[in-house]
Every structure is written in structure tokens, then in C-alpha cells.
Amino acid sequence: MIxxxxxxxxxxxxGALTLTACAPAPSxxxxxxxxxxxxxxxxxxxxxxxxxxxxxxxxxxxxxxxxGDLLIERIRADGARSPADVIITVDAGRLHRAAEAGLFxxxxxxxxxxxxxxxxxxxxxxxxxxxxxxxxxMVYAPDRIDAAQISTYEDLADxxxxxxICVRSSNNVYNISLLAALIxxxxxxxxxxxxxxxxANLARPPQGGDTDQIRAVAAGxxxxxxxxxxxxxRLANTGAEAxxxxxxxxxxxxxNQNAGxxxxxISGAGLAAGAPNREAAEAFLAFLLSETGQRAFPxxxxxxxxxxxxxxxxxxxxxxxxxxxxLNVSALGERAAEAQRIFDRVxxx
Amino acid sequence: xxxRPNANALAALAALAIAxxxxxxxxxxxxxxxxxxxAHLAETRLTDYLANTAxxxxxxxxxxxxxxxxxxxLVARYAFPGRxxxxxxxxxxxxxxxxxxxxAWFDLTQAAGPLGFLPTVRGPVxxxxxxxxxxYPYVYLLMRETxxxxxxDAYDAARTLGAGPARAxxxxxxxxxxxxxxxxxxxxxxxxxxxxxxxxxxxxxxxxVALVRAxxxxxxxxxxxxxxxxxxxITFLILFIERAQRRRARQHAASGRVKPPRRVRLGGGAALAALAIxxxxILAGLVIPMARLGWLALDAPVARGLxxxxxxxxxxxxxxxxxxxxxxxxxxxxxxxxxxxxVAAARLAGLGYAVPGxxxxxxxxxxxxxLQSGLDALWTSAFGQSFPFLLTAGAATLVFxxxxxxAAAAIGPSESALSRxxxxxxxAARSLGAGPRRVITQVHWPILSSGxxxxxxxVFVEVLKELPATMILRPFNFDTLAVIAHNYASDERLGExxxxxxxxxxxxLPAMVFVARRITxxxxxxxxxxxxxxx
Numbered sequence: 001m002i003x004x005x006x007x008x009x010x011x012x013x014x015g016a017l018t019l020t021a022c023a024p025a026p027s028x029x030x031x032x033x034x035x036x037x038x039x040x041x042x043x044x045x046x047x048x049x050x051x052x053x054x055x056x057x058x059x060x061x062x063x064x065x066x067x068g069d070l071l072i073e074r075i076r077a078d079g080a081r082s083p084a085d086v087i088i089t090v091d092a093g094r095l096h097r098a099a100e101a102g103l104f105x106x107x108x109x110x111x112x113x114x115x116x117x118x119x120x121x122x123x124x125x126x127x128x129x130x131x132x133x134x135x136x137x138m139v140y141a142p143d144r145i146d147a148a149q150i151s152t153y154e155d156l157a158d159x160x161x162x163x164x165i166c167v168r169s170s171n172n173v174y175n176i177s178l179l180a181a182l183i184x185x186x187x188x189x190x191x192x193x194x195x196x197x198x199x200a201n202l203a204r205p206p207q208g209g210d211t212d213q214i215r216a217v218a219a220g221x222x223x224x225x226x227x228x229x230x231x232x233x234r235l236a237n238t239g240a241e242a243x244x245x246x247x248x249x250x251x252x253x254x255x256n257q258n259a260g261x262x263x264x265x266i267s268g269a270g271l272a273a274g275a276p277n278r279e280a281a282e283a284f285l286a287f288l289l290s291e292t293g294q295r296a297f298p299x300x301x302x303x304x305x306x307x308x309x310x311x312x313x314x315x316x317x318x319x320x321x322x323x324x325x326x327l328n329v330s331a332l333g334e335r336a337a338e339a340q341r342i343f344d345r346v347x348x349x
Numbered sequence: 350x351x352x353r354p355n356a357n358a359l360a361a362l363a364a365l366a367i368a369x370x371x372x373x374x375x376x377x378x379x380x381x382x383x384x385x386x387x388a389h390l391a392e393t394r395l396t397d398y399l400a401n402t403a404x405x406x407x408x409x410x411x412x413x414x415x416x417x418x419x420x421x422x423l424v425a426r427y428a429f430p431g432r433x434x435x436x437x438x439x440x441x442x443x444x445x446x447x448x449x450x451x452x453a454w455f456d457l458t459q460a461a462g463p464l465g466f467l468p469t470v471r472g473p474v475x476x477x478x479x480x481x482x483x484x485y486p487y488v489y490l491l492m493r494e495t496x497x498x499x500x501x502d503a504y505d506a507a508r509t510l511g512a513g514p515a516r517a518x519x520x521x522x523x524x525x526x527x528x529x530x531x532x533x534x535x536x537x538x539x540x541x542x543x544x545x546x547x548x549x550x551x552x553x554x555x556x557x558v559a560l561v562r563a564x565x566x567x568x569x570x571x572x573x574x575x576x577x578x579x580x581x582x583i584t585f586l587i588l589f590i591e592r593a594q595r596r597r598a599r600q601h602a603a604s605g606r607v608k609p610p611r612r613v614r615l616g617g618g619a620a621l622a623a624l625a626i627x628x629x630x631i632l633a634g635l636v637i638p639m640a641r642l643g644w645l646a647l648d649a650p651v652a653r654g655l656x657x658x659x660x661x662x663x664x665x666x667x668x669x670x671x672x673x674x675x676x677x678x679x680x681x682x683x684x685x686x687x688x689x690x691x692v693a694a695a696r697l698a699g700l701g702y703a704v705p706g707x708x709x710x711x712x713x714x715x716x717x718x719x720l721q722s723g724l725d726a727l728w729t730s731a732f733g734q735s736f737p738f739l740l741t742a743g744a745a746t747l748v749f750x751x752x753x754x755x756a757a758a759a760i761g762p763s764e765s766a767l768s769r770x771x772x773x774x775x776x777a778a779r780s781l782g783a784g785p786r787r788v789i790t791q792v793h794w795p796i797l798s799s800g801x802x803x804x805x806x807x808v809f810v811e812v813l814k815e816l817p818a819t820m821i822l823r824p825f826n827f828d829t830l831a832v833i834a835h836n837y838a839s840d841e842r843l844g845e846x847x848x849x850x851x852x853x854x855x856x857x858l859p860a861m862v863f864v865a866r867r868i869t870x871x872x873x874x875x876x877x878x879x880x881x882x883x884x
Binding site for chain 2: 036042043044047062063064065066067069070071073074076077078079081083097169171173176205206207208209210211212215216218219220221231238239240246336337339340341344345347349
């Protein structure tokens with residue numbers, strides 16, 4: 001009893017100390033030996049990227065991490081006083097929205113690095129750029145379905161696939177960005193017909209995450225699933241036998257290889273409008289595009305690097321190369337609201 | 350016995366400050382730019398969302414109500430092996446974040462899962478069960494508290510007159526515990542309506558999903574605020590109707606510590622049945638999902654920074670719990686005063702709980718953004734420079750955000766406890782010559798203090814689990830256990846999410862044991878006091 005009371009007293013005291021220690025904001029005008037990063041990526045492995053950056057430059061990285069929408073609101077609430085230097089989101093749509101809200105300033109050419117990012121993966125006026133990409137692919141059971149039957153996204157609306165498709169909820173931003181890209185390519189009406197066709201072909205109501213869809217294919221609940229490529233890559237690398245069995249039971253198709261390219265979205269970064277540590281921020285953005293920075297994404301999180309560099313990841317190499325949609329990803333943000341409304345209308349929850 | 354007018358005004362002021370983020374959300378809803386999203390919603394998915402919301406809420410409340418009330422009754426009124434441990438174990442599933450339980454149960458029961466032979470936990474009914482099983486401790490804690498303190502006279506009379514134990518329970522004990530049941534279910538209802546993660550994962554989109562889509566998909570935070578106001582209004586109406594009905598059925602049965610009930614000893618099969626009934630919710634709400642996460646964790650690397658995150662989470666939870674418990678007492682008196690301003694402010698403060706977390710966090714951001722520009726302007730005119738601190742980046746901001754979100758969990762237990770100080774009890778004390786101070790210290794406090802302890806415990810657990818406000822309002826490089834658990838879970842790495850989630854439950858344990866012991870000790874003291882008075 002007494003120990004418990006003492007424990008409480010000491011933790012309360014400790015808490016009070018923590019509170020006072022944390023209250024002041026990180027210095028806004030300090031020399032350029034630190035950098036304030038607002039990121040929507042929550043991969044523990046990103047810490048390794050920050051650590052490598054600190055080691056290379058001596059600049060410490062302070063991180064706040066939350067969903068893209070909330071990050072935008074926090075930076076807006078802080079206004080001119082925002083300590084944000086670099087903003088990272090995991091969806092081009094959020095970058096588009098942050099740019100609309102005036103949260104970015106042009107990044108400069110980053111010592112020539114920016115020019116090497118494919119033009120479709122960056123903002124037309126250089127407000128932000130993608131540093132890694134994720135492809136929306138199809139995972140299927142090769143014993144139950146022929147890859148030729150699902151060579152394009154459009155095939156998913158075919159009646160032959162009635163009751164055979166698994167996909168997650170349309171709350172997922174990658175479903176929204178896929179439909180946004182489709183609207184760009186075939187127009188809103190055809191895109192809506194496509195979405196309605198997919199809904200008619202669903203094996204079960206949307207539920208679970210992308211990994212759950214892959215597991216459902218392996219378990220025979222459906223024959224094909226629409227997922228981001230890295231979830232499959234990860235199943236190969238978790239070290240769990242059950243996961244490896246799932247990985248081996250399924251195959252991957254990059255859709256639309258001769259018909260517009262597979263849909264890609266980005267993790268992207270930009271320089272905050274009021275960045276107090278501008279030089280450090282530009283050094284960090286350049287580091288994301290350096291060879292060390294770029295290799296981290298395929299090797300740690302199974303994403304594709306934005307630049308054409310060599311890396312080592314057997315699972316990704318096993319998937320082979322693919323042709324991505326050349327559409328500029330900023331269109332994904334412009335069409336997001338329209339895409340979501342189509343999902344609402346066709347009853348893709 | 351009520352507060353003096355100026356104290357009452359102060360209480361109202363505190364409640365209003367705590368309600369400020371909710372008011373900011375209302376202001377955003379009223380003054381924000383209008384789009385045609387709500388019309389689009391009405392034409393397309395609104396009925397689905399409403400139907401899902403109703404089913405999820407009903408299943409959650411039914412599960413939590415039945416499980417909570419029955420287990421509380423068994424633990425409070427019967428003696429059987431394991432009872433003393435179950436008394437606090439039963440509260441533990443509250444430590445399991447609902448989304449984590451949803452992920453784990455879905456993973457277990459989907460086609461390829463180890464329990465794939467069971468029906469898959471999904472859809473609105475599955476989501477309702479998940480909420481019921483993780484949130485029933487609200488009902489359990491409040492009702493156990495009430496049953497333990499409830500006079501057994503009426504119940505004994507009913508039994509003597511030939512009513513079976515089940516009938517006497519439903520007709521006598523349950524109606525007498527209605528304020529506690531209502532307060533507990535109110536919390537269950539609000540948390541269920543505000544959830545986003547679990548309902549999306551289980552494919553049971555509720556109104557809160559419409560709200561997130563307004564914001565995430567359409568980029569319209571005003572429309573999200575409007576839907577939040579709709580959610581809050583629905584919750585308020587349900588709670589209001591319940592209160593109005595209860596007022597009509599008000600009964601001033603002698604209660605307080607008039608005659609503490611003696612526990613009926615159960616033997617053989619009955620004891621075993623009681624044990625099983627109390628063990629099932631603990632298994633389903635905590636042990637099984639946690640075991641699944643733990644199993645997955647065996648293959649996963651340990652997340653880094655867990656120690657620091659644990660200290661951060663504990664510090665925030667302890668500090669917020671202490672402040673919230675104090676606020677709960679003040680608000681309970683303001684409610685008891687029946688002065689319109691105090692009652693309205695306290696009710697308003699309590700409603701913040703029904704707002705989905707992300708929008709509640711947005712409300713806090715708006716309040717602090719406005720406050721900051723006000724302070725900056727003031728400071729500039731006085732000292733020629735901006736206010737030296739950035740409000741949104743301090744841990745103190747986070748404590749305020751928690752208070753504003755969890756005020757309902759702070760108020761409910763104290764209000765329910767104070768309702769057991771009936772006018773007749775108070776009248777008796779006054780007629781025996783006790784002055785107001787003595788009535789407070791000798792009649793109110795013994796009953797109220799257990800309510801305040803409970804309030805502190807609930808808020809402690811809530812803060813350990815809280816996500817959206819923590820994520821967006823935390824200082825740089827500041828993680829909590831809930832943040833780490835959520836980041837992994839939302840990245841579909843359940844294994845890595847297991848350890849931080851498990852730590853949340855482990856930290857809740859000592860707090861629950863502490864509160865359970867304190868309350869039991871108070872009960873014993875009351876019993877002894879009564880015995881000496883009778884002797």
C-alpha cells in the first residue's frame with residue numbers, strides 16, 4: 001500500500017518536471033544545428049534515416065508526427081509562429097492540400113537533386129516532391145485465376161470476377177487516389193461505372209487492412225485483391241512462417257502495363273513557408289534524395305525510391321520492374337473529393 | 350447541500366473553460382464555409398451510417414449493460430472463490446484500446462485465422478460486441494460502487510415476500526442503481542459514437558466515418574464540425590431523455606451506508622457459475638485479444654523508445670487524473686445545485702466526450718491558436734515582442750486537451766456518488782444537529798471520495814489510451830505508449846503494436862488495485878463504524 005502511494009507521488013513529481021521541461025517550444029531562431037520535421041509517416045525505420053542525416057551533417061532532427069490532416073491544422077493554427085521546417089505526408093493529395101493552404105515555399109534546386117526526380121512526382125512549381133513511391137497492385141491466387149484475366153484495373157469491373165474480389169474501405173487514401181487517377185484517364189462517368197462494377201464483384205464487404213486482403217486471397221476467401229505493393233513485400237520479410245506461406249500462395253500483377261501504367265502515389269516532402277531553419281531544411285530535403293536516403297526506402301520499408309538507384313531487397317526485385325502511371329501526382333489531390341463522392345454513390349463503404 | 354453562489358459561479362467558469370474546445374467546434378460548424386457535402390451525404394450514405402450507428406450503439410450498450418451490471422452484482426453481493434481478485438480484474442479490459450481489440454479479434458476469426466471456425470467478428474454487430482467488451486468496465490465500476498453501498502433493506506424485503514434473486518435484482522436493486530447504470534452507459538455510448546478506427550476495420554462505418562470523410566476526403570473541416578455537432582446532439586438527446594425519465598421515477602429510498610449488505614456465500618455449482626460469468630468478459634475483452642497480439646509480438650522486433658514513452662504516458666495520465674478528479678467533484682456539486690448556469694456548463698463540459706477525437710483535437714487547436722494570437726498581441730503592445738511560448742507545443746496544452754475530452758469520465762462517477770447522498774440522508778444529519786461543514790466531511794465526503802477516486806482512475810486509463818489529441822498536440826520528439834501502439838497497428842504491424850498495448854494494461858493494473866483497495870477499505874471502515882454504533 002505504502003509503496004504504491006510512494007510510486008504515485010514520485011511519478012506525479014516526475015510528471016511535473018517533465019511538463020516544465022517540455023513547455024518551451026524548441027528555439028525558433030537557433031543556429032542551423034537543428035531541424036523541425038512534421039511528418040505523417042510513422043515508420044520506426046525512419047528514425048534510421050534521421051540518424052544517418054544527423055551523423056552526416058551534425059543537424060539534430062526534432063519530430064512531430066501525426067496524420068496529414070491534423071498536421072496541416074496544427075501548422076495553420078500556429079500561423080507565422082509555426083516552428084515547422086519540413087513537412088512530409090504519405091499521399092500526394094495531402095501535399096496538394098497543404099500547398100493550397102499556403103504552407104509551402106519553393107525548395108530551390110537542392111544542388112541539382114530536385115531535377116532528377118521524375119517530373120510527374122513533383123509539384124509543377126517546385127513546392128514539394130516525392131521521395132518514394134508505392135504502387136497499387138493486384139495480388140491473386142495463381143491456381144484459381146489467370147493473370148491475363150486481371151491485367152488492368154478495368155478488368156476488376158468485369159462480370160467474370162463476380163464475388164471474387166477483396167478490397168478495403170474507400171476511407172483508405174490509396175483507393176481514393178487510384179480512383180482519382182482513373183477519373184483523370186477515363187473521365188468521371190466511366191470511373192463511376194468502374195467503381196460500381198468493382199462493388200458488384202466484391203467477395204465480402206470492405207473490412208480490414210491491405211494485409212488482411214492478401215491473407216483472404218491466400219485463405220481462399222477471394223481470388224484477387226487490390227493492395228499496395230509493400231504489404232506483400234513485407235509478408236516475405238517478417239520472419240514468421242505463416243506470413244511466408246501467405247506470400248508463397250499468391251502472386252502479384254502490376255496492372256495496366258500497356259495501358260497507362262500502374263497507379264503510384266508518393267511519400268513527399270516540402271519546405272515549410274515560414275521555416276526558421278531553412279538551410280538545415282534544404283540539407284535534409286537534399287539528403288532524402290541522396291543515395292543513402294533513397295536506398296533507405298526500398299531496404300527498410302519496401303517502398304520504391306523516387307530516383308533510379310541500385311538497392312538490395314530480394315522481395316522487391318522478385319516483383320520485377322514496372323511501368324508507372326505518368327500522370328502528375330498533384331492531380332490526385334485535385335480529384336480526391338470527386339473520387340470519394342463516387343465511392344459514396346456506388347456504395348463502396 | 351450545495352455550493353455557495355460564488356463557488357458555483359467558479360465551478361461554472363471552470364466547466365466553461367473545459368468546454369471551450371467543444372464551443373470552438375460549434376463555432377466552426379456555424380461560421381465555417383458551407384459546401385454541398387452534407388446534401389451529397391444525405392443523398393448517398395447517410396441512412397447506412399445512421400443504421401450502423403444505431404446497431405453498434407445498441408449492441409455496445411446492451412453488452413456493456415448486461416455484463417457490467419451482472420458482474421458488479423455478483424462481486425458486490427456474493428462471496429465465492431476468486432471474488433477478491435475478480436473485483437479489480439473485471440475493470441481491466443478498459444485498458445484495452447477498442448481498435449486494438451478489434452484488430453486482434455478480426456485477425457483471430459477471419460478465414461485464415463486460428464479461430465477461423467468462429468463467425469468472423471465484423472460488421473456493426475461485431476463492432477458493438479467489441480465496444481461492449483472493452484467498455485463494460487465503466488458500467489461495472491460505477492455499479493459495483495453503488496451495489497456495495499446500496500441498502501439491502503428493499504432487496505431483502507422483496508426476497509422475504511417471495512421474489513427470486515433474479516426478480517429482486519431486476520425489480521429492486523437495478524432500479525435503485527439506475528443513476529450509476531445511466532452514467533456508465535452514457536460513457537459507453539459516447540465513446541462508441543466517437544470511435545473511428547474499430548468501425549472502419551470491422552466494416553461498420555458509423556456517423557464518425559462520415560465526419561472523417563468530410564475532413565480527409567473533401568478537406569472540409571467545417572463539415573466535419575457540423576457532423577460532430579450532430580453526433581453530440583444525438584448523444585445529448587439520448588442522455589437527456591434518460592434523465593427526464595429517471596427524474597419522474599425518482600425514489601428516495603434510504604441509502605448511503607444505512608445498512609451495508611452482507612455478501613451471500615455461494616457454494617459448489619453456483620460459485621463456479623459466478624466465477625465463469627465474471628471470467629468470460631475478462632477473457633474476451635482483454636486476455637484473448639492481448640494474447641493474440643502477444644503471440645504476434647514473438648516474431649516482431651521490440652519497438653524502440655518504449656521506456657521514455659511509458660514515462661511520458663504515465664506522467665500525463667497521473668497529472669490529468671488528479672486534476673480531473675478535483676474537477677469532477679466541483680462539477681458534481683454544480684449539477685446538484687440545480688442552478689441553470691452551473692448545470693448547463695457542467696453538462697456542456699461532459700459532452701466533449703462524444704466528439705470524435707480528431708475533431709476534439711481540432712477544437713483544442715482552434716482555441717489555442719486564438720489564445721496565442723490574443724496573447725501575442727497583448728505581449729507585443731506591452732513588451733514589444735510576441736509571447737515567449739508557443740502554446741500548441743507544450744505538455745500543459747495536452748493536459749488541458751485531455752481534461753476537455755474526458756470531463757464526462759471525471760463528472761459521471763462523482764455525480765453518481767453524490768446522488769447516493771439522498772435528501773433524506775442529508776436531512777437526517779441536519780436534524781441531528783450537524784452543521785453544513787460536518788455534513789460535507791462526515792456524510793458527503795465518505796461517499797463522494799470513492800466517486801472521485803473512480804473518476805481519477807477512469808481518466809488515468811483514458812489518458813493512457815488517448816490518441817488523436819496526443820498525436821497532434823505533443824511536443825517534439827515526445828511519444829506515448831498509445832502513439833507507438835497505434836502507429837504500428839495502423840501500419841498493419843500488429844506484432845510490434847502488442848508490447849506498448851500490453852504496457853498500457855500493465856500500468857492500469859496498479860492504479861486499479863490501488864483504487865479497489867481504497868474503496869474496500871472505506872467500506873470496511875463504514876461497516877465497523879456502523880457496528881460500533883449499533884453495538
